[in-house]
Amino acid sequence: MRKAKIVDTIGPATESLENLTKIVEAGMDVARLNRSHGTPEDHLRVYNNVREAGKATGRNVAVLVDLQGPKIRCGWFKKNADGEDKVQLTAGQEFIITTDDIEGDEHITSTTFKGLPGDCHPGDPILIDDGKVRLEVTKVEGNNVHTKVIVAGPVSSHKGINLPGVAVSLPALTEKDEEDLRWAIRTGADIIAMSFVRFATDIDRAHEIMDEEGRRIPIVAKIEKPQAVENLEDIVKAFDGIMVARGDMAVEMPFEEVPLVTKRCISLARRYARPVIVATEVLGSMVHSPVPSRAEASDCANAVLDGADATMTSNETAVGEYPTESVNTMARISGYATEHGLASIPSLDNLDMSKSGAVSSAAVDLAEKIDAKAIVAFTQTGDTVHRVSRERPAAPIYGLTTDEHTYHWLALSWGTEAFLLDEDYHQLNRKQIMELTDATLKAAGKVEDGDHVVVLTCSQGDLEPGSTDSIYVHTVGTTR
Numbered sequence: 001m002r003k004a005k006i007v008d009t010i011g012p013a014t015e016s017l018e019n020l021t022k023i024v025e026a027g028m029d030v031a032r033l034n035r036s037h038g039t040p041e042d043h044l045r046v047y048n049n050v051r052e053a054g055k056a057t058g059r060n061v062a063v064l065v066d067l068q069g070p071k072i073r074c075g076w077f078k079k080n081a082d083g084e085d086k087v088q089l090t091a092g093q094e095f096i097i098t099t100d101d102i103e104g105d106e107h108i109t110s111t112t113f114k115g116l117p118g119d120c121h122p123g124d125p126i127l128i129d130d131g132k133v134r135l136e137v138t139k140v141e142g143n144n145v146h147t148k149v150i151v152a153g154p155v156s157s158h159k160g161i162n163l164p165g166v167a168v169s170l171p172a173l174t175e176k177d178e179e180d181l182r183w184a185i186r187t188g189a190d191i192i193a194m195s196f197v198r199f200a201t202d203i204d205r206a207h208e209i210m211d212e213e214g215r216r217i218p219i220v221a222k223i224e225k226p227q228a229v230e231n232l233e234d235i236v237k238a239f240d241g242i243m244v245a246r247g248d249m250a251v252e253m254p255f256e257e258v259p260l261v262t263k264r265c266i267s268l269a270r271r272y273a274r275p276v277i278v279a280t281e282v283l284g285s286m287v288h289s290p291v292p293s294r295a296e297a298s299d300c301a302n303a304v305l306d307g308a309d310a311t312m313t314s315n316e317t318a319v320g321e322y323p324t325e326s327v328n329t330m331a332r333i334s335g336y337a338t339e340h341g342l343a344s345i346p347s348l349d350n351l352d353m354s355k356s357g358a359v360s361s362a363a364v365d366l367a368e369k370i371d372a373k374a375i376v377a378f379t380q381t382g383d384t385v386h387r388v389s390r391e392r393p394a395a396p397i398y399g400l401t402t403d404e405h406t407y408h409w410l411a412l413s414w415g416t417e418a419f420l421l422d423e424d425y426h427q428l429n430r431k432q433i434m435e436l437t438d439a440t441l442k443a444a445g446k447v448e449d450g451d452h453v454v455v456l457t458c459s460q461g462d463l464e465p466g467s468t469d470s471i472y473v474h475t476v477g478t479t480r
């Protein structure tokens, strides 16, 4: 049984209802709509298709909207003789990046970021297109940043620009991000991902907007800047989950640091009971190949064995030639890793233990000792499930909730299957809770009479999040 989840970036290769249905059947748990690309109209169509594919297949599929964030990009380039808006830079030449509104050529490009000259200093490296082209700042004059080309390569319209090590003076949420966030809330997204998070307080503006819109959605911090790594523990605590965004991370900091940062992200996320996604190039060569490389198969399995909640596809499913095969392959690798390698997922001895953390931990312990068929958690926000899930128990976790967005949010949680209840359980007594448990799980074919399950719930009538305080060892079919 596969316990780690799968997040897939949706793009031209997967956005039709037919193709989405195929990747849902192959194992997609969360669809990622990247607001760095495409229009809100495109994404509304994709959103509706994801919902329809989820319904048609009966699978719980969440929608994650990834905001562009303060990413700096090139402007337009003039068309060359071949009709392409693309230039070739050569090593040693001068190349200017300007905030003037001009069309670029092999000597100069405009940039979307007006603060660039103020943020750059001679000697700073500037990277274009995920580090494929490398420049070094020689001088700053007015609106122009003069650079020398260190590593040559092609540059074309709207390619991303990274300034590793420079504290870029852009807000965590740009105007476009604010619009996209409002769009996501109104459309019905379940999860938001914030790009280029630097500080724990970067979440505050997003919460203000959510409060204005009348709905809070879990926010995943994308860890892709050195400042985020410096402030990692505070960010993990402030946000609802994290994504190890290895694409930008590997150009923002030395790539040899990425594997260890990834492991640290996973263990900190588990300490604070936050879901963690390992992203980018997990099966990268499958953009053009129906099978993964050996290194990729290992990368995917190792992310799962390190304890990630989920692995993610990007280009593989957005623009690749083998999107369904990519999801299938990820499901196979991840499923095998948890079926045969569960014992090698590190067990952490430094878990953050609030009262509810300790209660959940005791439930996991109990389930193991009595070899329970399942751990059942009644949950409003999903937090109780996360506290159980972070311990990576062998027994399946069933999260029972009355909230439709919590139901979808749990699609991202390791080892968890969510059930949407149409009856509020807060006023039910113990006997009624057990009856509801049995009815829900038996209808889904998860348990049979006589099975032992461990049930986590809160005292009758208690609506406060974090109030889970009751553990029951329940024998299915008995309602004493």
Ligand SMILES: Nc1ncnc2c1ncn2[C@@H]1O[C@H](COP(=O)(O)OP(=O)(O)OP(=O)(O)O)[C@@H](O)[C@H]1O
Pocket: 009, 010, 011, 012, 034, 036, 037, 038, 066, 068, 195, 247, 248, 314, 315, 318, 319
């Ligand atoms: N909705 C879309 N429409 C068109 N192309 C897309 C779309 N989503 C993704 N793509 C393409 O797939 C590629 C990989 O997707 P991904 O989301 O990883 O982009 P990215 O720009 O690398 O990510 P980010 O900006 O979050 O770091 C993109 O570079 C883009 O070319």
Ligand SMILES: CC(=O)C(=O)O
Pocket: 195, 222, 224, 244, 245, 246, 247, 248, 249, 279, 280
């Ligand atoms: C996913 C993403 O944003 C990255 O890897 O950079």
Ligand SMILES: [K+]
Pocket: 034, 035, 036, 066, 067, 068, 069, 195
């Ligand atoms: K993005």
Ligand SMILES: [Mg+2]
Pocket: 195, 224, 245, 247, 248
């Ligand atoms: Mg990124």
